[in-house]
Amino acid sequence: MPYLICEHCNVYYEVNSEEEITKFGNCECGNPLNYYESLELYLKGRGKIKRLPQHDSIIGELLDLYESTVLKIILYAVKELPHEMARGRVVVFLRGSKSSFIVDENLNQLKSYSVLSGISRKKMDKLMEILVEKEFLKTRTVDEYPNNDVVSLTEEGNSFIFNKESLDMGLFENKNVDLMIGVDEELYSKLRSLRNRIAEDIEMPAYIVCANAPLIEMARKMPVKPEAMLSIKGIGKKFMENYGENFLNLIRDYKSGKTVHIPNNKRKPQKKNEKPPEPPEIHDPFDFHNIILNDPRNIMRTHTAFLLGETRDSKHVDVLCQATKDTDGNVRRLAAAALGKIGDKRAEDALIDLLQDPKPQVRQYAATSLGKIKSRKALPYLRKLDNDPVVYVQEKAKWAIQKIRND
Numbered sequence: 001m002p003y004l005i006c007e008h009c010n011v012y013y014e015v016n017s018e019e020e021i022t023k024f025g026n027c028e029c030g031n032p033l034n035y036y037e038s039l040e041l042y043l044k045g046r047g048k049i050k051r052l053p054q055h056d057s058i059i060g061e062l063l064d065l066y067e068s069t070v071l072k073i074i075l076y077a078v079k080e081l082p083h084e085m086a087r088g089r090v091v092v093f094l095r096g097s098k099s100s101f102i103v104d105e106n107l108n109q110l111k112s113y114s115v116l117s118g119i120s121r122k123k124m125d126k127l128m129e130i131l132v133e134k135e136f137l138k139t140r141t142v143d144e145y146p147n148n149d150v151v152s153l154t155e156e157g158n159s160f161i162f163n164k165e166s167l168d169m170g171l172f173e174n175k176n177v178d179l180m181i182g183v184d185e186e187l188y189s190k191l192r193s194l195r196n197r198i199a200e201d202i203e204m205p206a207y208i209v210c211a212n213a214p215l216i217e218m219a220r221k222m223p224v225k226p227e228a229m230l231s232i233k234g235i236g237k238k239f240m241e242n243y244g245e246n247f248l249n250l251i252r253d254y255k256s257g258k259t260v261h262i263p264n265n266k267r268k269p270q271k272k273n274e275k276p277p278e279p280p281e282i283h284d285p286f287d288f289h290n291i292i293l294n295d296p297r298n299i300m301r302t303h304t305a306f307l308l309g310e311t312r313d314s315k316h317v318d319v320l321c322q323a324t325k326d327t328d329g330n331v332r333r334l335a336a337a338a339l340g341k342i343g344d345k346r347a348e349d350a351l352i353d354l355l356q357d358p359k360p361q362v363r364q365y366a367a368t369s370l371g372k373i374k375s376r377k378a379l380p381y382l383r384k385l386d387n388d389p390v391v392y393v394q395e396k397a398k399w400a401i402q403k404i405r406n407d
Helices: 039-043 057-080 087-094 100-104 121-133 155-161 185-201 212-221 226-230 237-256 288-294 298-311 314-323 329-342 345-354 360-372 376-387 391-405
Strands: 003-006 012-014 033-036 049-051 137-142 145-153
Touching (some): 057 087, 057 155, 087 145, 329 360, 345 360, 345 376, 360 391
Antiparallel strands (some): 137 145
8 A cells, every 4th residue: 555654744545546645735743744655565675666756764764663663563473372383383373363272262362363364475584483482482392283382482482572662674675685685794784873873962752863774775886975875866965964974984994994982872861850751551551441531642543543443343443433532643543444354333423523633644544434334324424525625535525436436
């Protein structure tokens, strides 16, 4: 699915194939939206950017979040299962199989059941291999499954589940051999360390400084002049003004054989009377219903709304309807999208209410979802959007009306 992404506030919007990107305009924050055909294909180096190709930082961050979330869900499932289970059975459990062993043991009542139903069996098998390689899972052979080792959680795997930081596992980019051809991996490691040090100094996420893809190109091309650095995709004038000389000096020192030192991070000292931020009250990172309703971090509630929609499971409808009342527009927007993906008409009233939301993207997503669930009850409310001040909301309402009438 294509995405429109705002580099400034890190918000992303799904784009339906029938929509024209020119009708979206800017993000709500006033900055332009970047259009990407496919996050995954782009990250593999095969995607085609059709608009504003200068930036890809949020793509890297989305990938890191996606990788870490998927890996943590697999580990959590292994932890949640009542007994050790063969690797293949863990995979089909997470993909939502209705096999007899799942039904007979009531495993379909567990939190992690079917959460990764949208990921292919082949990719799931690869993810399991990586978790074993990283020693987050351990395996052993048993007579019951001679061709399929059982897996269990290691201490390292258990710690990773509750680790708040995302982990760049390189599931897409580093496993793509072509992407690393000609790359000096030692220099790449040093560039990443410099990037991370700068990010911590300015107290910003690493992707804001520089995404991984431009760092890979730096380690391949080894630019030592500003104009050469600017020729790298993803490097712009703002990067050069703020951090360019730091990276150029590191590359120059590395090429000349000098010892490269990455200074220690210098955290800002905490003020005497300043209280440290209170941690969220949520202790279970996979209590999705609790997270979407109570987590104080907007980004966590937003991503949780997206994940619940990907399950296509109607057991999430009630909590997603509650999330349509969230104070954050992005949470409301993705809750509306999730309800459309699930397709349960119990969501009608909540989605109809969103047609009057002050944010146009929320109104647009609500109209889309009402069209998907073919809500005849919504027809008079959708017709009122003929006078909406935003063109793409008007057009989405017309699309929804047509979709409902064709049912």
